[in-house]
Amino acid sequence: xxxxxxxxxxxxxSAPVGATxxxxxxxxxxxxxxxxxxxxxxCGACTVMLDGAPTLSCITLVHTVGARxxxxxxGLRDHPLVxxxxxxxxxxxxxxxxxxxxxxxxxxxAIPEPTSEDIRHHMAGNICRCGAYPRIxxxxxxxxx
Amino acid sequence: MARLIKxxxxxxxxxxxxxxVVEEDVLAQWPAGPLEIVGHDAPKKDGLERARGLATYTxxxxxxxxxxxxxxxxxxxxxxxxxxxxxxxxxxxxVHAVVGPGDVHVLxxxxxxxxxxxxxxxxxxxxxxREALKLIExxxxxxxxxxxxxxxxxxxxxxxxxxxxxxxxxxxxxxxADVVVEAEYRTATVLHNSMETHQSICRWLDDDKLEVWIxxxxxxxxxxxxxxxxxxxxxxxxxxxxxxxxxxxxxxGPGDYTYIGAKLAKRSGRPVKCALTRREENTATGNRxxxxxxxxxxxxxxxxxxxxxxxFVNAVGWAGFSPMTGGPMQYLYACDNVRIAExxxxxxxxxxxxxxxxxxxxxxxxxxxxxxxLAAQLDVDPLELRRINHLDTDPESRAYSSxxxxxxxxxxxxxxxxxxxxxxxxxGPWKRGVGLASQIWFGGGGPPxxxxxxISKDGRVTVITAMQDIGTGTRTAMAQIAAEELGVPLDRxxxxxxxxxxxxxxxxxAGSSTTPSMGPAVRSAAGDAARQILELAAQRFDKExxxxxxxxxxxxxxxxxxxxxxxxxxxxxxGQILGKGARGPNPTGMRVLTFGVQxxxxxxxxxxxxxxxxxxxxxxxxxxxxxxxxxxxxxxGGIVQAIGHTLxxxxxxxxHTGKVLxxxxxxxxxxxxxxxxxxxxxxxxxxxxxxxxxxxKGLGEPPIIPTAAAIANAIRDxxxxxxxxxxxxxxxxxxxLREAREREREGVVGAxxx
Numbered sequence: 001x002x003x004x005x006x007x008x009x010x011x012x013x014s015a016p017v018g019a020t021x022x023x024x025x026x027x028x029x030x031x032x033x034x035x036x037x038x039x040x041x042x043c044g045a046c047t048v049m050l051d052g053a054p055t056l057s058c059i060t061l062v063h064t065v066g067a068r069x070x071x072x073x074x075g076l077r078d079h080p081l082v083x084x085x086x087x088x089x090x091x092x093x094x095x096x097x098x099x100x101x102x103x104x105x106x107x108x109x110a111i112p113e114p115t116s117e118d119i120r121h122h123m124a125g126n127i128c129r130c131g132a133y134p135r136i137x138x139x140x141x142x143x144x145x
Numbered sequence: 146m147a148r149l150i151k152x153x154x155x156x157x158x159x160x161x162x163x164x165x166v167v168e169e170d171v172l173a174q175w176p177a178g179p180l181e182i183v184g185h186d187a188p189k190k191d192g193l194e195r196a197r198g199l200a201t202y203t204x205x206x207x208x209x210x211x212x213x214x215x216x217x218x219x220x221x222x223x224x225x226x227x228x229x230x231x232x233x234x235x236x237x238x239x240v241h242a243v244v245g246p247g248d249v250h251v252l253x254x255x256x257x258x259x260x261x262x263x264x265x266x267x268x269x270x271x272x273x274x275r276e277a278l279k280l281i282e283x284x285x286x287x288x289x290x291x292x293x294x295x296x297x298x299x300x301x302x303x304x305x306x307x308x309x310x311x312x313x314x315x316x317x318x319x320x321x322a323d324v325v326v327e328a329e330y331r332t333a334t335v336l337h338n339s340m341e342t343h344q345s346i347c348r349w350l351d352d353d354k355l356e357v358w359i360x361x362x363x364x365x366x367x368x369x370x371x372x373x374x375x376x377x378x379x380x381x382x383x384x385x386x387x388x389x390x391x392x393x394x395x396x397x398g399p400g401d402y403t404y405i406g407a408k409l410a411k412r413s414g415r416p417v418k419c420a421l422t423r424r425e426e427n428t429a430t431g432n433r434x435x436x437x438x439x440x441x442x443x444x445x446x447x448x449x450x451x452x453x454x455x456x457f458v459n460a461v462g463w464a465g466f467s468p469m470t471g472g473p474m475q476y477l478y479a480c481d482n483v484r485i486a487e488x489x490x491x492x493x494x495x496x497x498x499x500x501x502x503x504x505x506x507x508x509x510x511x512x513x514x515x516x517x518x519l520a521a522q523l524d525v526d527p528l529e530l531r532r533i534n535h536l537d538t539d540p541e542s543r544a545y546s547s548x549x550x551x552x553x554x555x556x557x558x559x560x561x562x563x564x565x566x567x568x569x570x571x572x573g574p575w576k577r578g579v580g581l582a583s584q585i586w587f588g589g590g591g592p593p594x595x596x597x598x599x600i601s602k603d604g605r606v607t608v609i610t611a612m613q614d615i616g617t618g619t620r621t622a623m624a625q626i627a628a629e630e631l632g633v634p635l636d637r638x639x640x641x642x643x644x645x646x647x648x649x650x651x652x653x654x655a656g657s658s659t660t661p662s663m664g665p666a667v668r669s670a671a672g673d674a675a676r677q678i679l680e681l682a683a684q685r686f687d688k689e690x691x692x693x694x695x696x697x698x699x700x701x702x703x704x705x706x707x708x709x710x711x712x713x714x715x716x717x718x719x720g721q722i723l724g725k726g727a728r729g730p731n732p733t734g735m736r737v738l739t740f741g742v743q744x745x746x747x748x749x750x751x752x753x754x755x756x757x758x759x760x761x762x763x764x765x766x767x768x769x770x771x772x773x774x775x776x777x778x779x780x781x782g783g784i785v786q787a788i789g790h791t792l793x794x795x796x797x798x799x800x801h802t803g804k805v806l807x808x809x810x811x812x813x814x815x816x817x818x819x820x821x822x823x824x825x826x827x828x829x830x831x832x833x834x835x836x837x838x839x840x841x842k843g844l845g846e847p848p849i850i851p852t853a854a855a856i857a858n859a860i861r862d863x864x865x866x867x868x869x870x871x872x873x874x875x876x877x878x879x880x881x882l883r884e885a886r887e888r889e890r891e892g893v894v895g896a897x898x899x
Contacts (some may be wrong), residue, residue: 019148030207031198032198033199034198035198035202035340035390036425037341039422040809042423042809045340072198073197082196083544087188091391092616092617092778093339094200094388094390094616095341095616096340120818124816124818125817126818127817128818129339129393129786130254130340131781131783131786132782134781134824135781
């Protein structure tokens with residue numbers, strides 16, 4: 001059975017070939033912080049990191065993950081971005097928020113002091129229908145405050 | 146004391162006069178302006194839970210033995226099911242129950258819009274359910290759909306009787322006018338696209354006892370609708386929604402998926418989740434209907450309006466309602482002669498659903514563009530034109546409970562003044578300009594709504610009410626109100642909500658009614674608890690109760706004494722202080738409305754037709770602001786959605802077959818973080834002295850209303866072109882630019898197009 005490393009923990013998955021990483025995270029592991037909103041890679045709500053790279057888990061087949069380490073929102077529980085999002089009021093309904101924070105975490109890992117332009121470029125794949133974008137930008141700009 | 150009174154109730158612009166039981170609203174309003182906690186920025190009480198992915202949405206609820214449903218939907222706009230074989234699905238792997246037409250009232254063998262449900266399956270996994278659906282054999286007879294709203298109106302195919310409104314005499318008003326402008330405006334069908342799709346889980350506890358977890362804006366409405374339809378006692382239907390991922394008006398009722406889920410759950414004896422896919426969501430869960438607006442306005446040379454007329458066609462769809470697209474024309478301006486007719490076309494397209502200020506968003510686009518076209522003809526400043534025609538009393542001679550629109554206009558001045566500097570920044574093909582538009586809407590809420598407050602020996606406060614927080618920050622605002630009334634820090638207050646079996650009745654979270662309906666009930670419950678604390682304190686400290694009050698976590702006496710609240714609470718032991726409160730009545734005979742104005746700055750590339758919104762200043766008058774941080778978020782979110790409606794969002798259907806062509810999020814384009822302009826929000830922030838113990842109105846809807854017209858008017862300011870349909874695609878922008886050039890060649894600057 002293939003192994004999966006999620007937030008530093010090793011799991012064996014019994015998922016059939018063809019199952020997505022998202023299905024395994026939510027269904028098998030009960031990690032429901034990663035959301036499904038479109039299921040076809042258009043909205044970013046399902047974003048996780050694979051070895052630090054933001055990845056859409058709804059269109060990633062679980063058997064292609066291999067040894068790459070999966071980081072979900074549950075693995076970023078105490079990331080400063082979690083607090084900066086709340087402080088800046090960067091969420092309304094909150095359904096897209098885990099995906100936003102995972103994308104932002106990958107961004108600040110690559111660019112520790114992102115400019116507004118960096119944020120607008122790197123985060124454009126994460127749709128927020130409530131339109132919290134101005135505050136998301138602020139939360140990422142001030143993530144280390 | 147409870148009283149039986151007749152009061153007006155308004156939801157989404159519709160007034161109903163009903164008997165309601167109300168309780169006296171005994172508390173005097175707080176003074177205007179920021180208090181200790183109310184009026185100050187407060188991050189969301191449940192922010193960490195949501196941000197960490199710990200909040201349990203309906204999508205995250207998993208019950209033991211839960212099955213998953215999939216729904217077979219009509220691929221055709223209009224068809225007849227001539228043959229249907231469900232048997233292969235019944236014997237498919239993992240399937241526990243199958244239902245078809247006749248089994249559930251929402252399943253049909255004569256689908257009348259694409260996506261209408263025909264049959265459904267419940268299986269162990271959603272993959273098995275979807276696979277089983279493919280085995281169902283359907284023989285379809287495709288029928289000719291009716292898709293053209295104008296044709297439907299001509300054939301009198303309407304969802305309801307046309308709404309007509311008239312005051313004065315439109316023809317006389319037009320005859321008196323020095324200038325008349327006439328134009329046709331169009332708005333496209335747009336989709337809610339809440340991030341969490343419509344979904345619910347049904348579990349039967351017995352033949353007549355049902356539990357439902359659902360992503361909804363109104364747990365009590367879902368409860369009552371299910372009870373009515375299924376013949377159950379309302380108290381035997383428990384509805385739960387602790388967290389929900391957006392609704393914007395589309396989640397006010399049970400929806401076909403809940404009726405289907407309830408039946409599948411009954412048949413299978415298992416809990417059933419029916420969760421829609423994004424494609425189903427974008428086909429069959431409602432929309433903001435397209436409109437066609439034929440408008441006319443007449444004015445004297447000094448700008449005084451003499452006539453306003455509108456024929457409105459709402460392309461409603463197969464079912465739904467005909468929104469008040471003429472509402473802004475009816476309510477916004479002083480004009481003696483007004484005539485409005487709204488027609489709700491019944492079509493073979495998916496039914497509409499309320500979407501954040503239905504009707505007023507569309508109608509404000511038409512009216513406020515027309516006003517600017519008039520201003521150009523009259524050579525009157527657009528802001529001045531709106532001041533000239535300001536309405537001091539409601540057209541039906543009802544007093545406003547409060548109205549600070551003139552103050553909004555005053556606050557808009559510095560933003561409006563920027564237009565000279567903005568225009569001067571035009572360079573090359575990029576032309577820049579500034580436009581504004583006014584906003585009017587309801588948002589007063591109403592009774593009944595109730596809350597309880599519980600205080601324990603550790604001095605912590607719990608507000609209990611069976612409302613829902615749809616993402617607008619309700620938990621936080623309610624906690625602020627309770628904390629203010631009880632004089633305790635905000636972190637001592639928690640709010641428990643979202644379960645019809647575990648709290649008193651609470652208002653719908655729609656129609657900008659949550660804060661004005663629930664806030665006063667919470668304050669009243671906190672006030673009841675505060676009174677009980679002071680009763681105990683008076684005995685304990687041997688004071689007269691009237692000299693005592695709660696402040697900063699202390700019991701304070703007028704004669705200088707001060708004791709920590711804990712000194713009373715610790716006396717409680719296992720006892721608790723329980724307060725209860727209710728929403729009082731709305732002011733009799735008064736019109737409770739919200740007002741505002743927005744000023745937009747745009748850049749238009751006149752060679753490619755690209756439009757960029759660079760800045761929006763929003764000034765709104767919604768009474769007292771409870772949480773300025775949350776309020777700014779609401780304004781920004783409304784404006785972002787409005788920019789989507791104005792520049793990129795459009796649900797397209799094939800004009801011949803009626804098939805929805807934009808069911809995915811790459812074909813239906815919504816704004817991203819890269820599309821957002823600078824947004825400045827300001828509030829008048831004066832309590833409505835006639836409205837409840839709080840003086841607060843709702844803010845969910847107002848900010849989305851004027852944006853489209855403000856952008857279109859800024860485009861005119863930048864380019865001289867009149868855009869008359871949204872979204873302003875490049876085609877529409879280039880058409881408007883061409884028309885403006887032709888007009889200039891003919892030397893009739895500012896003349897209306899034929």
